[in-house]
Amino acid sequence: MAIKGVIRAGFMQLRVLDMEKSVHHYEDILGLDKVGETSDGRVLLKGYDEFDHHSLILRKADSPGMDFMGFKCDCEEFLDEVYEKTLAYGLECQWVDANSDQPGFGRRLAVKLPSGHRIDLYASVELAEKYPGLVSPEIWVEQPRGMSVKGFDHALLYGPELDKTVKYMTGVLGFHIVERCDKPDGSQLVYWITSSNKPHEVAFLEYDKPGKLHHVAFALDNWNEIGHAADLITINDISMDAGPMRHGVTRGYTNYFFDPSGNRNETYAGGYTYCPDHPIRVWDMDNIGRGIFYYERKLNDRFLAIVT
């Protein structure tokens, strides 16, 4: 499979209430590396297994949630094409200068989705100072810390106008629908979509309030690491949501928990390999509990209601 156009989810800028507690959470417990700080006080982080300059930005604010999520694309020409097509589709978009608010990043195209989220598309990023070995490499360069998350993986976003949003993501940006959940009236509640071989790069759920973050997920390798992450959740008295468990959707292994500002985090491992010739898997409301919480087979009260 030649991965073209949008190649993957690349970064998220997250709002936090308490910077010190948040840096401790993401750096010491999840195990991301701190890359630096911007002049306006935002903290840049990345996973030990990522190459790009940074993948998580923390911004101190009055309320938590996400500012925007970035998707990396294969070339600059693709961005120019998307600019034209986005305007033709009827969405607002604008260019963000290279090396402006995101050090190390080339120009970005910021698109306002019908769901109320801002996504940034970009194709050029500087190599980080620390990155995985390239020449007869070891499995890591520095021993990973804490949960040892490898990097940013995906996010679930809540907002209105699900159909219009997903039509843009698929029709203009070339994402594939991997799984979806249908409501009894035949309309959709959730779409899990991808631009790569991963079973999801992002998911959208129909919700009345715009621009909400349900969770931001970081990658782990396997079930053992999910168990180790769950140990650290308890040892560090992190607010637990659910897990360790498996999803029916994507078949991945997972923990859900909250950062010190109430943003939901996920550590995610496994999941099947998606290929663009695969048919869409469809869930209904009677079975979606098993889709999300495969072992408990029902959602907890928090899952649909709690977002930032």
Next chain:
Amino acid sequence: MNKIFVNNRILLNKEHDSVLDTFEALHDKHLLIGCRRGGCGKCLIKVLQGEYEVIRDMSQGNIDLKNNIVLACCIKPKTDLKITIL
């Protein structure tokens, strides 16, 4: 142990527990247990009587400190409290 008076019930607050922790420990479903970290805004209450301490930052969305409208996961009773769930 401080008491939390809510509607016609009395909940006993253990030392170190937030108001929300008290609901959670007693499996009291009148408050949805959300993020427990002051972010999701679901545990909004009004303190009608008594003194409390704010133990973590609260999302500024719906709170109103002057009128004692606060997030239950972010406050700890210093005295008995009378609260109402919003």
